[in-house]
Amino acid sequence: MRNEKVIDRSAYKKPVKANRLFTFSRKQLCIPYGLFLVMFVVIPLLLIVYFAFTGEDGSFTFSNFIRFFSDTTKLSTLFISVLVALAVTVICLIVAYPVALILSKMKGNVAMIFLLLFITPMWINFVLRAMAMKELLSLLSLPLGNMANLIGLTYDFLPFMIMPLYSTLIKMDRSLEEAAHDLGAGKVKVFTKVTLPLSVPGIISGAMMVFLPVMSCYVVTDTFSGSTGFTVIGKLIAWSFLGEGGTLADIHGGATISLVMLIIMFVTMIATGGFKNENNARGTNL
Amino acid sequence: MVDKTQDKIIELVNINRTFEDGVVAVDNFNFYVRRGEFVTFLGPSGCGKTTTLRMIAGFDKPTSGQILLNGKDISNLPPNQRPINTVFQRYALFPHLNVYENIAFGLKLKKYKVTYQDEKGKQFTKIEKLSKKEISAKVEKVLKMVDLEGFEKRGVATLSGGQQQRVAIARALVNEPEILLLDEPLGALDLKMRKDMQLELKEMHKKLGITFIYVTHDQEEALTMSDTILVMKDGIIQQIGTPTDIYNEPKNSFVANFIGESNIFSGTMVGEKKARFIGSTFDCVDDFPKNEKVDIVVRPEDVVLLDEDKGQVKGKIISSIFKGVHYEMVMKVGKTEVVIQSTVERKVGESVSINIAPDNIHVMAKEFSSNKYDGYITKKNTVCFGDGEFECDVTKLYPGSILDEEGYLITAEGEKIDLTDVDVDVEVGLKDIEISDDADLGGAIGNIVSIIYKGDHYQLIVRTDENEEDFVLDTEDTWNENDRVSVIIPKEKIKISLKQEIKR
Incomplete structure (x- = not known):
């Protein structure tokens, strides 16, 4: 005998949705950012690509690139920019590492105060800082030029190197250093075999936060170059678009340099593993 | 008989450690460890056991006192100059190195003095490092010992907790230390794994003959593994003894309570080897002056549960819990509760009686304030x-x-x-x-x-x-x-x- 029970299916019906014109969900929170991204990143990017590959008449051409790579002044500016950026990065690293190391070993409030001392420059306007440094240099009767440029850039970008290094070092498990010490390593070996290799993510993010912006940051070099007229590639881009510095406004040329820069940065990022998720030790947590 | 003074591998003499904030972590420690012994520091957290271990390893320096290794004071030697290696609580494996490189870390740093003779018969010493071949042979051997052959190339992050534990042990043992320090090494493992590792460590200790100093807050672990247990509380050594000593003859109520379950009664000596507690006079084996107030420790498994009229003390069962091998029951006598373990269950509310054999009654002097x-x-x-x-x-x-x-x-x-x-x-x-x-x-x-x-x-x-x-x-x-x-x-x-x- 079967028990033929009639089940009232209507009871299982989904509740009727409230008849509203617009239901809000969490996904919609990204709309403002999406719009922003499209307007200020995607469209300009597409415009750069479009202008870089078109001529005055709007037809597709490689001539802009040919022009750029055959212009020795532009190429040498690019080359020197990379060189200066490298030099500044290395100097910053050499200065910042001991600072970050000492800060990370300090205890309690003292560490906090010193850390603040080192990173407050980050909160002061870039140009203001550059101007202040310039005055300081003239007070020390140091002439403007390449040396002043290096000092100024290092001073301006140092906090961006200290922060990622500090946050990597502070997170490091102290028992790893103790373990190395325990296994027979002296103080120097503990540093070279454990502390240094484990802080590589911090070094990479610090280096990228210094190296890439230095190449385009012409405000600082303008301040410190003086009569040498030295400039970074970023300035060339600005000139091309604005038609300053004795050149005619050339949107296509400017777009080409921008694209070349973009590719260089992209390649550096990939080479240093900057896209990997584990290297998230950026100095953004302060 | 072995001369025990000759046999001391490490000795702590009047060791004190006061932290910067004034907390006394270790208060006047005096003890020694014999060569080849398995010693456990046992105590609740904050008792000073890890601090003591860190001082032996060299990570921490005593405020005063001496640490003697084979009779020589090593209290000011840095860790890398002590023939002592540590297995850390969270293993502290180097994440940027693979299993092989982790284990070989210490070997690669090791330097030996080798004495040669040249043609003229003149002796000279050279400082040499281990060759790659020697290192690899040693690593292979120790990997075999911890059962991790074939794991050389694995990154440490890909290993399970138990495997990481083995690598940490191998990394310390491969340096052939005179003393191996283990800081709660099994704390992060699950129960089954922990039991297995306990036996394995004990086995390793037997095979290698290295002195082990082990830190734990787990009394069962201490009882299972150690030759000697040092019970600590608030930076003071409470008792040093073999596991059986500590279990059967606890020196005070803290030790009795910390090591295993126990009934601690307040009693009085009423005659020669006679103690009165829970309203009855018992014969016991410990002698204390008459009328002295004492603490009496009776292990739950030593209480003999009988029918109502057959035992010395009558009471009523107020709770009964099945614990697998036995039932744990609580009997109420007047206002006092007696915990009893027995394989026979008595129902809650049942009137019963108990007997306690004289040698199962442990009498301790009461600190009376x-x-x-x-x-x-x-x-x-x-x-x-x-x-x-x-x-x-x-x-x-x-x-x-x-x-x-x-x-x-x-x-x-x-x-x-x-x-x-x-x-x-x-x-x-x-x-x-x-x-x-x-x-x-x-x-x-x-x-x-x-x-x-x-x-x-x-x-x-x-x-x-x-x-x-x-x-x-x-x-x-x-x-x-x-x-x-x-x-x-x-x-x-x-x-x-x-x-x-x-x-x-």
Whole structure:
């Protein structure tokens, strides 16, 4: 005998949705950012690509690139920019590492105060800082030029190197250093075999936060170059678009340099593993 | 017989460690470890066991005292110059190196003095490092020992907890240390894995003959593995002994309580090898002066559970829990609870009786500093304890409270509380009790059962008739034993505290 029970299916019906014109969900929170991204990143990017590959008449051409790579002044500016950026990065690293190391070993409030001392420059306007440094240099009767440029850039970008290094070092498990010490390593070996290799993510993010912006940051070099007229590639881009510095406004040329820069940065990022998720030790947590 | 003084591998002499904030982590430690021994530092967190281990390893320096390794003071040597290796609590494996590189880390740093002879017969020494071949042979050997062959190229992050544990042990052992320190190495493993590793470590210790110093808060682990256990509490060594010693002959109630489950009763010696507790007199094997207050430890498995009329002490079962191999039951005798483990279950509410064999009764000297009683507040806001009724200041139970005309307590927040029949803990100092011949003067009446001369005063015990409650007191007056006296305690000297928050 079967028990033929009639089940009232209507009871299982989904509740009727409230008849509203617009239901809000969490996904919609990204709309403002999406719009922003499209307007200020995607469209300009597409415009750069479009202008870089078109001529005055709007037809597709490689001539802009040919022009750029055959212009020795532009190429040498690019080359020197990379060189200066490298030099500044290395100097910053050499200065910042001991600072970050000492800060990370300090205890309690003292560490906090010193850390603040080192990173407050980050909160002061870039140009203001550059101007202040310039005055300081003239007070020390140091002439403007390449040396002043290096000092100024290092001073301006140092906090961006200290922060990622500090946050990597502070997170490091102290028992790893103790373990190395325990296994027979002296103080120097503990540093070279454990502390240094484990802080590589911090070094990479610090280096990228210094190296890439230095190449385009012409405000600082303008301040410190003086009569040498030295400039970074970023300035060339600005000139091309604005038609300053004795050149005619050339949107296509400017777009080409921008694209070349973009590719260089992209390649550096990939080479240093900057896209990997584990290297998230950026100095953004302060 | 082996000369034990020759056999000491490491000795701590008057070691003190006070932290910068004034906390005394280690208070005057004196002990030694014999070569090849498996020693465990056991104690609750904050007892100083890890600090002691860190001082032996060299990560921490004693504030004062000496650490002697083979008779030489090493307290100021850095860790890399001590023939001691550590297995860390969270393993501390190098995440940027693979299993092989982790284990070879110490070997690659090792330097040996090798003495050569040139053609002219002149001797000269050279400092040499281990060759790649030697290193790899050593790593292979130790990997085989910890059962991780074939894992050389694996990154440490890809290993399970147990495997990481083995790598950490291998990394320390491969350096052939004289002493291996293990800082709660099994804490992060699950129970089954922990039990397996315990036996494996014990096996390794036997095979290698290296001295192991092990830190744990797990008493079972300590009992399973050690040759010698050092029980610590608040930076003070409580007892040093073999696992059986510590289990069977705990020196004080802390050790008894920390090592395994135990019943700790408050008792009195009433004759030669006779102790009185839970309302009955038992024969025991420990001898203490007559009438001395003692702590009595009885392991739950040593209580023999019998039918109602067959045992020495009668009681009622108030709880029974099945624990797998046995039942754990609680029997109530008067106000005291006795925990019993037995394979035979007795139902809750059943009247039973117990016997305890003399050699299962462990008697310990009681550190006596004050009288403690269970009491309750009466309607008149007096307190009843020790077979007597005493006046007391109930407003002390709640700071800032006052009594109204009807006898209710008004708290600082203005709440009205009826204190009648509220259970309280009562504490009275030894010097705060007076006695008198006049039976009407005091709150309780009893006989003087003991008089001990303590150099400049007498310590008396007054025992009441009904529940045999004892009042211990210091006095400079002379009394005689069996004098009948009343106990007087000034109102302000009775310290009372609530057993639990009053439900309002």
